[in-house]
Amino acid sequence: MNSDAMRRQQELVNKVTGIFRDRQITFHDCFDKIYDSNAPKNVIGRKLFKESIMKLNLPLTVQDYRVMSRIADPKQTGKIDLTNFIQKFETLDLKKMRLNKVLDAVATVFFVKNFNMK
Numbered sequence: 001m002n003s004d005a006m007r008r009q010q011e012l013v014n015k016v017t018g019i020f021r022d023r024q025i026t027f028h029d030c031f032d033k034i035y036d037s038n039a040p041k042n043v044i045g046r047k048l049f050k051e052s053i054m055k056l057n058l059p060l061t062v063q064d065y066r067v068m069s070r071i072a073d074p075k076q077t078g079k080i081d082l083t084n085f086i087q088k089f090e091t092l093d094l095k096k097m098r099l100n101k102v103l104d105a106v107a108t109v110f111f112v113k114n115f116n117m118k
Helices: 003-023 027-031 046-056 063-072 082-088 092-112
Strands: 043-045 077-082
Touching: 003 043, 003 063, 003 092, 027 046, 027 082, 043 046, 046 063, 063 082, 063 092
Parallel strands: none
Antiparallel strands: 043 077
C-alpha cells in the first residue's frame, strides 16, 4: 500500500471516529447482533458488512465508502474480519463511552428491578 492510500485511510478513520464521538455510537452499534468480542474470529461477507454499515447512515462520500471497504477487506477476499476492522476505529474515548453505556444499562436494570446493592 502506498503512502497516499495510507493517508486516505487514516483520514477516513479520523473522520469516522469524529462522527462516532458526536453521535455517541461505534461500529459495535451496527454489528451488535453479529459481533462477538469473545470469539477468536468474527468473519462476515461483504454484503452483510455493507448492509450493517449503511444502517449507521454516516455522512460519507462514495470515495469514503470505497476506502472503508479497502480497510475492511484489504486482500479483497469478500470476507471481513470484524475484530480487525472494529479495532482500527477504536479510540480510548470511544471505549470509555461504550463502557459507560453498559454501566448505565446495568444501573438502570438494578434500579428498575429494585435490587439492593448493599
